[in-house]
Amino acid sequence: MKIGGRRYARVALVLALATSAIWTAGGGNAAQAAVTPVPFSSVVPAVAGSAPAAGVTYGISATTTIYTESTSTEATAIGGYLAAILRGSTGYPLPVTAATGSTPAAGISLLLSGAPSSVGDQGYQLDVTATSIVVRANQPAGLFAGVQTLRQLLPPAAESTTVQPGPWPVAGGRIVDSPRFGYRGAMLDVARHFFPVATVKRYIDEIALYKVNYLHLHLSDDQGWRIAVNSWPNLAVYGGSTAVGGGPGGYYTQDDYRQIVAYAASRYITIVPEIDMPGHTNAALASYAELNCDGVAPPLYTGTDVGFSSLCTSKELTYTFIDQVFGELAALTPGPYLHIGGDEAQSTQPADYAAFINRVQQIVAAHGKTVVGWHDVVNATPLPSTVAQFWGTTTRNSAVSAAAQRGTKVLMSPANRAYLDMKYNSRTTLGQNWAGVIDVKTAYGWDPGAYLSGVGESSVLGVEAPLWTETITSLADIEYMAFPRLPAIAELGWSPYSTHDLTAFKTRLGAQGPRWHVMGLNYYHSTQVTWPAGS
Ligand code: TNX
Numbered sequence: 001m002k003i004g005g006r007r008y009a010r011v012a013l014v015l016a017l018a019t020s021a022i023w024t025a026g027g028g029n030a031a032q033a034a035v036t037p038v039p040f041s042s043v044v045p046a047v048a049g050s051a052p053a054a055g056v057t058y059g060i061s062a063t064t065t066i067y068t069e070s071t072s073t074e075a076t077a078i079g080g081y082l083a084a085i086l087r088g089s090t091g092y093p094l095p096v097t098a099a100t101g102s103t104p105a106a107g108i109s110l111l112l113s114g115a116p117s118s119v120g121d122q123g124y125q126l127d128v129t130a131t132s133i134v135v136r137a138n139q140p141a142g143l144f145a146g147v148q149t150l151r152q153l154l155p156p157a158a159e160s161t162t163v164q165p166g167p168w169p170v171a172g173g174r175i176v177d178s179p180r181f182g183y184r185g186a187m188l189d190v191a192r193h194f195f196p197v198a199t200v201k202r203y204i205d206e207i208a209l210y211k212v213n214y215l216h217l218h219l220s221d222d223q224g225w226r227i228a229v230n231s232w233p234n235l236a237v238y239g240g241s242t243a244v245g246g247g248p249g250g251y252y253t254q255d256d257y258r259q260i261v262a263y264a265a266s267r268y269i270t271i272v273p274e275i276d277m278p279g280h281t282n283a284a285l286a287s288y289a290e291l292n293c294d295g296v297a298p299p300l301y302t303g304t305d306v307g308f309s310s311l312c313t314s315k316e317l318t319y320t321f322i323d324q325v326f327g328e329l330a331a332l333t334p335g336p337y338l339h340i341g342g343d344e345a346q347s348t349q350p351a352d353y354a355a356f357i358n359r360v361q362q363i364v365a366a367h368g369k370t371v372v373g374w375h376d377v378v379n380a381t382p383l384p385s386t387v388a389q390f391w392g393t394t395t396r397n398s399a400v401s402a403a404a405q406r407g408t409k410v411l412m413s414p415a416n417r418a419y420l421d422m423k424y425n426s427r428t429t430l431g432q433n434w435a436g437v438i439d440v441k442t443a444y445g446w447d448p449g450a451y452l453s454g455v456g457e458s459s460v461l462g463v464e465a466p467l468w469t470e471t472i473t474s475l476a477d478i479e480y481m482a483f484p485r486l487p488a489i490a491e492l493g494w495s496p497y498s499t500h501d502l503t504a505f506k507t508r509l510g511a512q513g514p515r516w517h518v519m520g521l522n523y524y525h526s527t528q529v530t531w532p533a534g535s
Contacts, residue, residue, distance in 0.1 A: 037171035045494035056172025070098035074140035091163035123178025183462025184493035185214035191221035194250035222282035239283035276341025307346035330367035343374035401454025483523035
C-alpha cells in the first residue's frame with residue numbers, strides 16, 4: 001500500500017534529486033562517518049503502509065526536544081521512555097515537555113490527536129520531515145507502537161547504553177500503520193525452569209520492540225509452582241522448590257508478580273497468567289496431600305514426562321482450591337485473561353475432563369475474567385468468550401474448527417511453526433524436536449488467518465509464540481531460541497498478509513542483527529537470513 005498517490009511520489013522524486021541520499025552530520029565532520037538512514041522497508045513487523053520521501057532526513061541533535069500530548073500522563077511516560085533510550089546512546093539532553101497548540105514544533109512530537117481513525121487503538125501515523133518527527137495515535141498504545149518503529153529507523157548504535165558518535169538520521173516520509181490482529185503474544189514457561197524478575201523484564205523489553213502486546217506466563221506445571229498464593233502457601237514454598245533437572249527452582253512473591261505486571265504495562269504488554277489444570281499439576285499435588293483423590297501427596301518431580309498428573313476432579317476441595325487460587329490471581333492481574341491450561345490431561349477421563357473444564361470456566365467468569373485454554377478445552381463446552389489456543393501440528397482439527405464455527409476465537413500457536421523451544425535444525429543443542437525443526441522460513445512461512453482448515457481470519461484472535469523451558473536455563477538461552485523467530489511470528493500477527501514476502505523479510509530481519517549486537521542480545525545467526533556487516 002502506498003500513501004498519497006502520484007503527487008506525493010513526484011514531490012519525493014524531486015526532493016531525492018535535490019538532496020544527497022547520504023546524511024552527514026555537521027556538513028561532513030570527519031569524526032562522524034556518513035550514515036545511510038534505515039529505510040522504512042527494514043522495520044519489523046513490516047509496516048502496513050508507507051510513503052518514503054527520498055533524500056529527506058531528520059537528524060536528532062543536541063537541541064532536539066521531545067514534545068508530548070499535554071493532557072496525557074501516558075504520552076509523557078512514553079516520551080520519557082524514548083528519551084531514556086536515546087539519552088544513553090546520543091548523550092544529548094533530550095528534554096521531554098508538554099506540546100503546545102496543534103501545530104507540532106520542530107523536534108519530536110508524540111501526539112494523541114490527528115491520527116486517522118483507521119489506525120484504531122493500536123496503530124499510529126509517523127511523519128518525518130527535515131525539521132520534525134511527529135507520531136500521532138488515537139491511544140497511548142499506538143504512540144508506543146510508533147515509538148518502536150522510530151527506534152528501528154534510527155541507526156543500531158541508538159540502542160547502545162554508552163555514548164556513541166552518531167549522527168542520528170531518520171529517513172523522511174510518512175508511515176501509517178496498524179495491526180492485523182489485536183493479540184500478538186509471547187509465552188514464557190517459568191515452571192520447568194524458573195527465571196528471575198530481571199530476566200522477565202529484559203524479555204519484555206525485547207518483545208516490545210516487535211510490537212508484541214501480550215506475555216503469557218506459564219506459572220505452574222509438574223516441576224514447579226511459581227506464584228505465591230496466600231491461601232495455599234505450600235504451593236510456592238514447597239511446590240516451587242525445584243525444577244527440571246533438580247535445580248532449586250523459585251517463585252514470584254505477589255509483589256514480584258505486581259512488578260512484572262506493572263513493567264509489562266509500561267511497555268503496553270498485558271500479562272496472561274496460566275495455572276495449568278487438571279493435568280500438569282504434580283507440584284500442587286505434592287504440596288497438599290488433600291488435593292489427591294487418595295489423600296497421598298506424590299513426591300516432587302524433576303523429569304520431563306507429561307500427562308501423568310491430574311487434580312482430583314471428583315473432590316469438592318479441588319474447586320475451592322481453584323476458586324481461591326484464581327481469586328488471588330484475578331486480583332493481581334489487571335488484564336482480561338486467565339489461562340487455565342487444559343492440555344495433555346491424559347490422566348483424566350474425558351467426561352471428567354469436560355465437566356471439570358466447564359466448572360473452571362464458571363469460576364474464572366465469577367472472578368470477572370475471560371478464559372484462555374490450550375485447544376483441548378474445545379472438548380468441553382467453551383463459554384462464548386473462551387479463547388482456544390491451538391498448539392497442534394496439523395492444518396486440520398475437526399474439534400477446533402467446529403468450535404470456531406460456533407463462535408470460539410482461536411489463538412494460533414501451531415507447534416511446528418510457532419514453538420520457540422523447537423530446534424532450528426538437527427545441530428541445535430538447545431530445545432526439542434517433537435514438532436519438527438523450525439528455522440526462519442518455517443516460522444515465517446504460514447498465514448495465521450488461513451492456516452487451520454475451517455478457522456478463517458475472523459475466528460483468529462491472533463498469534464502467540466510459546467517458549468517451553470525443559471532445556472532452557474538462562475536469559476542467553478531464551479534469547480537464542482526467541483531471536484530471530486519471535487520477530488517472524490510477531491510480523492505474522494501485525495503486518496497485513498499482502499506484505500508477506502520471504503525475500504524482503506530475510507533482509508528486513510537481517511537489519512535487526514546489528515541492533516541485537518548493540519543490545520548484547522544472544523541471537524541465532526540463521527543461515528536463512530541476510531545479515532549485514534556488524535551483526
Ligand atoms: C507440549 S504444548 C506441552 C508442554 C511441553 C511442550 C514441549 C502444550 C500445550 N504442552 O507441556 O512443555 O510440549 O515442547
